[in-house]
Amino acid sequence: MxxxxxxxxxxxxxxxxxxxxxxxxxxxxxxxxxxxTVEVRDAVGNLLADGDQVTLIKNLEVKGAGRTLKQGTLIKSIRLTGDPQEIDCRFEGIKGLVLRAEFVKKR
Structure with missing residues (x-):
């Protein structure tokens, strides 16, 4: 030994x-x-991951940006935040956009 x-x-x-x-x-x-590791699920129960594309399922007013994102808007390349209800994403003209997972559907 x-x-x-x-x-x-x-x-x-x-x-x-x-x-x-x-x-x-x-x-x-x-x-x-x-x-x-936190599981983040969209409005219909699909598991989301970093880099996924999602579509909005309802119109959302973006606070501070003075804009409304329309239902059906495609959001590309999301990032998970560690919170099971929030995803971080980019959209042209809006910095620091964080969406609730209940308002998106995986594409």
């Missing part, structure tokens, strides 16, 4: 081989990353 450095694991309060602790931490990080 090869000699392995032992390190103190603060979570368990035990000394363990460094390779075993590294594997344990890697598994913990993967579990945390899986918990951090």
């Amino acid at each position: 090869p000699d392995d450095d032992y390190v103190y694991d603060e979570d368990s309060g035990e000394w363990m081989p460094a390779s075993e602790l590294a594997a344990k931490q890697s598994a913990r990080e993967q579990a945390e990353n899986a918990a951090d």
Whole structure:
């Protein structure tokens, strides 16, 4: 059996081989990353992802821009924000546009 450095694991309060602790931490990080991913669904239940194209399902007044986006408007290349109800997108003439997922349908 090869000699392995032992390190103190603060979570368990035990000394363990460094390779075993590294594997344990890697598994913990993967579990945390899986918990951090948020599913964003459109108005009809389709799963949305970064880069998707969506279509508006109703007219939306854009606060601060003095414009109304009409039903059927195509929004290209959306980005997920981490909030299950919001998507970040770009539209000509409107900076920082954030739409609620309930008002869009995946194209």
